Amino acid sequence: MKEDLTVRGMRDYYPAVFSRLDHIVQAWRKTALSYGFEEFDGPIIETLELYKIKSGDEITSQLYNFKDKGGRQLALRPELTPTVARMVAKIQNEAPKPIKWFSIPRCMRYEKPQRGRLREFFQFNVDIIGEDEGLSDVETIGVAIDSLVSLGLGSDDFVVKINNRDFVSGYFEQIGISEERTTRLYKIIDNAGKIDPSVTDQQIEEFGLTKDQRRALEQYLAIGNTADLEGMKYTNRGKEALLEIFSYIDSAGFGQFCALDITIVRGLDYYTGTVYEIFDKGERMRAICGGGRYNHLLREFGGAEVPACGFGMGDVVLGEILDKKGLLPVYSKKVDCFLVRITEEQLPYLLEAARRLRRKGHVVEYAYRPLGVKKQMAKASKSGARTAMIFGAEELREGKVILKDLSSGEENTVELDSALA
Numbered sequence: 037m038k039e040d041l042t043v044r045g046m047r048d049y050y051p052a053v054f055s056r057l058d059h060i061v062q063a064w065r066k067t068a069l070s071y072g073f074e075e076f077d078g079p080i081i082e083t084l085e086l087y088k089i090k091s092g093d094e095i096t097s098q099l100y101n102f103k104d105k106g107g108r109q110l111a112l113r114p115e116l117t118p119t120v121a122r123m124v125a126k127i128q129n130e131a132p133k134p135i136k137w138f139s140i141p142r143c144m145r146y147e148k149p150q151r152g153r154l155r156e157f158f159q160f161n162v163d164i165i166g167e168d169e170g171l172s173d174v175e176t177i178g179v180a181i182d183s184l185v186s187l188g189l190g191s192d193d194f195v196v197k198i199n200n201r202d203f204v205s206g207y208f209e210q211i212g213i214s215e216e217r218t219t220r221l222y223k224i225i226d227n228a229g230k231i232d233p234s235v236t237d238q239q240i241e242e243f244g245l246t247k248d249q250r251r252a253l254e255q256y257l258a259i260g261n262t263a264d265l266e267g268m269k270y271t272n273r274g275k276e277a278l279l280e281i282f283s284y285i286d287s288a289g290f291g292q293f294c295a296l297d298i299t300i301v302r303g304l305d306y307y308t309g310t311v312y313e314i315f316d317k318g319e320r321m322r323a324i325c326g327g328g329r330y331n332h333l334l335r336e337f338g339g340a341e342v343p344a345c346g347f348g349m350g351d352v353v354l355g356e357i358l359d360k361k362g363l364l365p366v367y368s369k370k371v372d373c374f375l376v377r378i379t380e381e382q383l384p385y386l387l388e389a390a391r392r393l394r395r396k397g398h399v400v401e402y403a404y405r406p407l408g409v410k411k412q413m414a415k416a417s418k419s420g421a422r423t424a425m426i427f428g429a430e431e432l433r434e435g436k437v438i439l440k441d442l443s444s445g446e447e448n449t450v451e452l453d454s455a456l457a
C-alpha cells in the first residue's frame with residue numbers, strides 16, 4: 037500500500053462522520069438564532085500581524101503561518117475573535133449596538149494532536165459587541181448552555197466555571213504582586229484545577245512570594261463558591277460583577293449548570309472581566325468551551341473602546357462526549373423514493389418524474405445504467421428508500437405507475453399525476 041498522505045491532525049469527513057458534525061452544527065445554529073444572533077463569517081487567511089496584536093504567546097506559537105507569493109506574512113485562522121474585532125472596528129460607527137454575531141468557522145492550530153485536540157476543528161463563536169452590562173455575559177453563557185442541552189446534555193454532564201479577571205488582578209495587586217508578574221501567576225492558577233496540587237505548590241514556591249502574599253494566595257485559592265466570595269472583606273468591581281452575574285444566572289434558571297471557579301483565568305491575553313470555561317463532569321478532558329469579556333480588543337484594531345464578550349466552543353471534545361453518551365444519531369442516508377423502469381423506453385417518463393419530485397423537496401434516486409428490474413429493486417432496497425415507483429409500459433399507457441412500499445412489500449397502481457402531486 038502507498039504511504040498514507042493524510043496530514044497529521046486533520047480529519048476526513050466521510051458521510052457518516054460529516055453527519056455527526058452536522059448534527060452538532062445544526063444545534064449550535066438553531067440555539068444562536070433563537071437568541072437573536074446573526075450569522076457571519078470572515079476569511080480563513082488573515083495577516084500574521086492580526087494574531088500578534090493581542091492573542092498571546094500560546095496561540096501565536098501554534099499558528100500555521102506562511103509567506104504568500106507576494107511576500108506577505110499570513111496565517112490560517114486559529115480562532116475568530118481577532119477577525120471579529122477587525123471586522124467590527126471597520127463598521128462600529130454605523131452598526132446599531134449591540135452587535136450580536138455568531139459563526140461556525142473551521143480553525144487551524146499547530147498543536148500536538150491528542151484526545152480532544154486536533155490541528156483542525158470547528159468552533160462555534162458567539163459574541164456580543166457594544167454592551168458592557170453583565171446581562172450580556174449571561175446571555176452568551178445561556179447560548180452555550182442551551183446548545184449543549186439541545187444536544188441532550190444536562191447538569192450531570194457539564195459545568196460552566198466562571199470567574200472574573202478584574203477580580204483576580206485586583207486581588208493580586210492589593211497583595212503587592214506587580215502587573216508583569218501576574219501573567220505567570222495566572223498560568224499557575226489556571227493550571228491549578230487541572231494538575232496535581234503538589235505540582236501547583238511547587239510552582240508557587242518557585243514563583244517566590246513573601247509569607248503574607250503566600251497566605252493571601254492560599255485564601256484566594258480557598259474561595260469555593262459565591263458565599264465565600266460574599267464573605268470575604270476584599271472587594272473590587274470584579275467581585276461585584278461576579279456576584280451580579282450569579283444572581284442573573286439564578287434568575288435565568290441556569291444556576292444548576294454554573295459554578296464559581298477562581299482558578300479560571302483563560303490563556304488568551306485579551307480577556308478583561310468575566311471569564312468562563314465549560315468542562316464535562318466525567319472525563320476531565322480539555323474545555324468544551326471558553327470565553328469571556330474582551331473590552332479593549334477593538335481599540336487595538338484602531339477602533340474606539342467598545343465593550344465585547346463571547347465564547348468559542350469546539351466540535352472535537354463535544355463530539356467525543358456526545359459519542360460516549362450515545363447522543364449522536366446513527367447515520368443513515370435519507371432517500372424517499374427510488375424510481376424503477378421496466379425497460380429503457382420508460383426512461384424519459386422516469387426522468388421527468390424525478391425532476392418533478394425533487395423540485396417538491398423529495399429525495400429521489402434511480403439506476404444510472406440499464407439494469408433488470410430485479411437488480412433495480414435490489415438497489416432500491418439498499419438505498420434505504422421507503423417507496424419504489426415502478427414505470428411500466430402498460431401502466432403508463434393508462435397514465436399510471438406502481439408504488440411499492442419497500443418495508444411492507446405492498447403494491448398499488450396509482451395515477452402518475454397524483455403520485456407526483
Ligand code: HAM
Nearest residue numbers: 115117153154157323324325326327346347348350352
Ligand atoms: P479557546 O479557549 O482558545 O478560546 O478555544 C475555545 C474552544 O475551542 C476550546 O474550549 C476547545 O473546545 C476548542 N479548541 C481550541 N483549540 C482546539 C484544538 N486544537 N482542537 C480541538 N478543539 C479546540 C478561543 O478561541 C476564543 N477566541 C473564544 C472566544 C470567542 N472568546 C470570545 N469570543
